[in-house]
Amino acid sequence: MNKRMIKLTIAILVVIIILLIAVLVRGTKYGDSFMIIKGSSKLQKQETMSIENCSEINFLDYSGSDIEIQTTEDSKLKVVQTAYNKINDDEKFTIGKSINEINIKCDTERRSFNLFNFRFNEKIYLYIPKNYEKDLIIEDSSGNIKFLSAMKLDELRYTGHSGNIKSNYSIDAKKASFKLSSGNIELEKLKVNEYDVDSHSGNVYINSISGSGKISNRSGNIRILYADIKDYSRVEASSGNIRLNVPNNLSFEFNGSYSSGNIKTNFPTDKDDDERTVLGKVGNGPYKKLDANISSGSIEIIK
Structure with missing residues (x-):
């Protein structure tokens, strides 16, 4: 040559x-x-299943698919899979029931590699009967997830690697956890007894939250508006900014610390001897506990 x-x-x-x-x-x-090839989304698979005696819905092993979840007036759970191009049968979801669990999954190991993994612009739609108020467990490798209606559950647990989580509706549960390696978490209203929200890289925005729990972020901003604090709330970030809004009538004890940055409040506080810890009490006891810690960045707490 x-x-x-x-x-x-x-x-x-x-x-x-x-x-x-x-x-x-x-x-x-x-x-x-964005589509490599424009076209209309086509139904690939649809299946329904009775939720009778079901106390746990598991949505497992998904990769690259966007997921949309909403409640339905129907009495059965329905799963719909769509894409622009034809999906092979071994790449479609499966659904099964064992004792009190419904398992929806896709064998990701059998999915053929597709360079344009906007791939088929695949979407999974999960329709949950309104009268189902048990557990919903979601494990997703990559892809966005949206809640398109209010949810009322015993427990909601989400684990994912990359993608965004978004809900413009109320999530009401006894326990809720969102653990994400990379992506944003945006929730309109989270009303729970116990919460655990964790994003390694991305922003966490919650417009209304009540209950007790922990919110953490390694890289990104945190913005929280409290409706109430049941017993305690801990907020932690490695790099980014934290902004917390608390109700005027809330009595709480604040403990904030930082390695590099600053803490701003609009209520009386005292600085500890190390000058990197800020303490304050608002209202009359009994006090709820609110801790905020950041390694590099600012903390702003507004009453």
Whole structure:
């Protein structure tokens, strides 16, 4: 192969790589609004199942699919899978029931590699009967999840690697946990007895929260508006900013600390001897406990 052909081959490969990077960046930015090939979404699979005697719905082993969850007036659970292109049978979801559990899953190991994994713009729709108020467990590798209606459950537990979690509706539960490696968590209203919210990389925004629990973030901002604190709330971040809004009538004991940054409040506080710890009491006892800690960034707490 002469030098001219070698240079031409290298140039073609560079152009292909640049185009692929552009496709990946655009797909990441625009998500399911971006399509390599435009077309209408097609039904791939739909299945219903009775929730009689069911106390746990498990949504497991999903990768690359966006998930939308809402309640329905129907008496049966319904799962719908759509995509722009045809999905092979071994890539479609399966649903089964064992004793008191319903398991919805996809064998991700059998999914063929597809370079454009905006892949089929695949979506999973989960319709849960309104009268179901037990447990919902979701394990998702990558993809966004949206709650499209108010949910009332015993326990809601979500674990994911990458993607965003969003709900513009109320989530009412005894226990709720959201654990995400990379992505934003945006919740309109979280009314629970006990919560655990954790994002390693991304922002955490909750417009109304009540109960007791922990909210943590390694890299990103945290913005929380408290409706109430049952007993305690702990908020932690490694890098980013924390903003907390508390009700005017809430009596609480505040303990805030930082390694590099500052703490701003609009109520009387005292600084500890190390000048990196801020203490304060608001109202009359009994006091709820509110702790906020950050390694690098600012904490703002507003009453």
